Amino acid sequence: MNLWHLKVLLLFLLIHATESAFPETYQWINIDCGAESYTLDTKNLINWETDTEYIQTGKNKNVTEMYTNITMQMKTLRYFPENTSPNCYSFLTDGIEKYIVRASFYYGNYDGLMKPPTFNVSVNGFKWMTVVTNSSQDEEPIVIEGIFSPGADQMQVCLESPQDGDVPFISSLEVVQLPFNTYYRLIELRTAFLLQQRATFGREEDVVYTGNFTGDRFNRIWKAKGFPNHTNMSTSLQYSYYYVDNQPPYAVLENAIEAPSLLDPIILSFNLSQTNQSLCAMLYFLEINNSRKVNDSREFQINIGGQKNTTTVNLQLGEPVLVTLYPEWVVGPVNITMSAVQGSTLPPMINAMEVYTVMEMYSVPSPTSEASRALLSFTFLVLCYFYALL
Ligand SMILES: *[C@@H]1O[C@H](CO)[C@@H](O)[C@H](O)[C@H]1NC(C)=O
Numbered sequence: 261m262n263l264w265h266l267k268v269l270l271l272f273l274l275i276h277a278t279e280s281a282f283p284e285t286y287q288w289i290n291i292d293c294g295a296e297s298y299t300l301d302t303k304n305l306i307n308w309e310t311d312t313e314y315i316q317t318g319k320n321k322n323v324t325e326m327y328t329n330i331t332m333q334m335k336t337l338r339y340f341p342e343n344t345s346p347n348c349y350s351f352l353t354d355g356i357e358k359y360i361v362r363a364s365f366y367y368g369n370y371d372g373l374m375k376p377p378t379f380n381v382s383v384n385g386f387k388w389m390t391v392v393t394n395s396s397q398d399e400e401p402i403v404i405e406g407i408f409s410p411g412a413d414q415m416q417v418c419l420e421s422p423q424d425g426d427v428p429f430i431s432s433l434e435v436v437q438l439p440f441n442t443y444y445r446l447i448e449l450r451t452a453f454l455l456q457q458r459a460t461f462g463r464e465e466d467v468v469y470t471g472n473f474t475g476d477r478f479n480r481i482w483k484a485k486g487f488p489n490h491t492n493m494s495t496s497l498q499y500s501y502y503y504v505d506n507q508p509p510y511a512v513l514e515n516a517i518e519a520p521s522l523l524d525p526i527i528l529s530f531n532l533s534q535t536n537q538s539l540c541a542m543l544y545f546l547e548i549n550n551s552r553k554v555n556d557s558r559e560f561q562i563n564i565g566g567q568k569n570t571t572t573v574n575l576q577l578g579e580p581v582l583v584t585l586y587p588e589w590v591v592g593p594v595n596i597t598m599s600a601v602q603g604s605t606l607p608p609m610i611n612a613m614e615v616y617t618v619m620e621m622y623s624v625p626s627p628t629s630e631a632s633r634a635l636l637s638f639t640f641l642v643l644c645y646f647y648a649l650l
Pocket residue numbers: 296320321322
């Protein structure tokens with residue numbers, strides 16, 4: 261059975277398994293870099309492909325045997341020893357759509373040198389991230405993610421061979437097209453939001469795509485973030501319909517942390533680089549105290565980086581709230597503080613958070629791409645001309 265048949269079969273299975281109310285996972289691209297054959301994850305029906313359709317350069321390799329406590333996708337990788345920089349995975353894209361892209365890197369001493377490399381990853385010629393694989397802790401893979409609105413008919417995720425002879429590699433690459441461009445509406449054309457943190461509060465386990473309604477629809481990963489001394493709240497929403505922008509999964513909205521008392525703030529802290537960056541923070545709130553009394557109120561102020569300007573939230577049962585702080589220009593460590601206002605009877609709480617930095621993809625990075633763009637639009641014009649003749 262070839263790949264095409266497999267995809268058709270998967271599509272069929274999915275539509276029937278989920279009554280077509282569920283995301284179009286058959287459009288997702290999940291590449292198990294370095295794998296010799298595709299694998300179907302039977303738990304969530306994600307089909308992991310090989311690199312073949314997306315990249316020509318590089319070689320396949322397995323990690324060293326002793327590293328076994330990792331997912332199957334991390335056991336193989338593709339590395340690029342030829343110094344034919346850049347080494348690009350190419351995807352056809354729709355010019356106005358947005359794509360969640362996640363790349364994972366697990367060194368696993370595949371080359372026997374015990375020397376994890378450092379290299380840059382770019383998207384359509386714009387530098388996304390410097391991946392420092394020796395910074396991985398406890399043998400965890402390095403995972404980077406962003407939401408890209410490439411504004412082009414192609415998206416190229418490239419690994420650049422550094423000057424110092426380090427050899428770049430990649431373990432997996434996942435691309436999910438958002439079904440409507442109303443999701444993450446602040447992401448303008450030719451802009452990307454680079455993920456710094458996506459957290460779910462008051463739960464023990466991360467929330468991921470599960471293959472059914474309980475998990476995330478777009479393959480996002482919500483990391484469970486523990487807060488010592490904060491109250492963990494949870495409820496069961498039983499799939500009653502709550503609509504919030506960006507549709508965080510129910511599992512995420514069902515849980516929250518609450519400040520230990522009315523006098524204590526909730527402080528969310530994170531570290532950003534020392535350069536001035538534009539930041540977007542999305543904070544998700546849903547009152548889940550079902551024993552809340554009629555005259556109770558949960559009102560608090562949100563403040564970022566000690567600024568005077570604050571946003572006030574007054575939560576009501578059954579009404580989710582998304583507070584977006586954007587654009588905030590920040591340098592170095594940042595605190596987002598939530599403190600109860602005078603008269604509130606319940607302390608501040610929060611269910612989930614996403615934090616991104618913003619990358620513009622406006623300028624034309626090099627003369628060569630300018631040339632190929634000109635060529636493309638020329639081809640387009642010629643095509644239009646022929647259509648006009650027909
Ligand atoms: C990796 O290991 C698998 C099975 O253990 C084997 O089939 C495959 O050929 C190996 N890949 C490479 C590049 O050595």
